């Protein structure tokens with residue numbers, strides 16, 4: 001064991017820190033929060049009162065704390081690369097939220113910084129750790145539905161203005177300079193990561209419509225990022241499928257993935273009681289009660305901090321490392337390019 005206790009600093013005391021990172025770190029027997037920075041100090045104060053740690057007044061002050069082993073970057077997307085690289089260069093391990101960066105160049109610089117510093121870099125792609133998705137991967141490996149031929153994966157809800165601590169239409173999620181990308185980067189990137197991991201193959205080509213259909217900012221103008229994305233994907237092994245992301249599914253969240261195989265189908269996240277449903281063409285069926293797919297309404301532990309802490313304590317590379325974050329981001333970038341050029345685009349990283 002390299003270290004006994006992992007002492008964390010948090011960049012950002014917003015919703016993901018409140019609902020997932022802080023409670024999961026604070027309840028871990030080998031981890032504690034020692035420092036928090038958020039430019040809106042009362043958010044950092046609230047987190048410190050509830051989960052511990054000292055509130056500091058600047059990014060620099062958090063980076064300068066001597067007793068910090070690892071930093072969580074849970075800020076608007078535009079700050080991910082800059083803060084991650086600064087943290088790695090200061091000798092800290094980093095858990096950075098998704099999308100990992102706002103350009104492929106920045107994502108590669110983050111990976112290089114981790115390598116150079118000899119520190120761990122993990123990205124918050126938590127869909128892979130959700131029990132129904134873990135079960136699905138196991139069943140796919142066993143050939144439960146034969147060879148997957150096609151799929152549909154979807155992630156949509158009513159929008160981040162209900163989730164973000166910037167409540168309302170002024171949220172940073174709606175501003176291109178802070179977010180870079182809208183629902184495709186907020187939700188689509190999760191399913192991009194999930195599908196390449198589930199099917200164990202890369203997304204090779206995409207075609208996409210990535211549009212702003214309904215959301216308006218605080219001035220009543222259309223937001224400067226997308227609120228709906230409808231994409232088609234072709235995988236390296238020939239599988240073809242659809243990925244949709246939306247911030248305008250206002251009545252109910254859709255976090256469902258359907259895999260269609262040569263022997264039958266598997267539906268993930270549709271039935272809350274049995275989040276994995278398998279139906280075969282010979283009439284057989286199996287239902288699995290295996291935890292839940294987390295939703296904005298139903299928060300379940302992400303498992304991300306636990307996995308990251310294990311990697312630090314055991315000195316192993318995170319499975320959801322920088323390379324994985326880069327590949328998911330590259331799918332988003334390709335979809336944006338396809339939407340812009342109205343052409344099928346090869347995914348490049």
Ligand SMILES: NC(=O)c1ccc[n+]([C@@H]2O[C@H](COP(=O)([O-])OP(=O)(O)OC[C@H]3O[C@@H](n4cnc5c(N)ncnc54)[C@H](O)[C@@H]3O)[C@@H](O)[C@H]2O)c1
Pocket residue numbers: 011012013014015016017037038039040043059073074075076077079097098099124125126163164165166172186
């Ligand atoms: N893995 C997931 O399932 C998941 C879910 C939601 C959000 N996220 C990601 O987490 C990140 C944060 O999103 P959120 O939902 O917590 O948003 P949020 O709006 O609730 O909170 C963001 C916080 O960052 C703070 N901040 C801004 N600039 C900062 C800086 N330079 N240093 C420190 N703090 C700063 C803001 O004041 C705010 O409190 C985003 O990248 C988002 O995509 C991931």
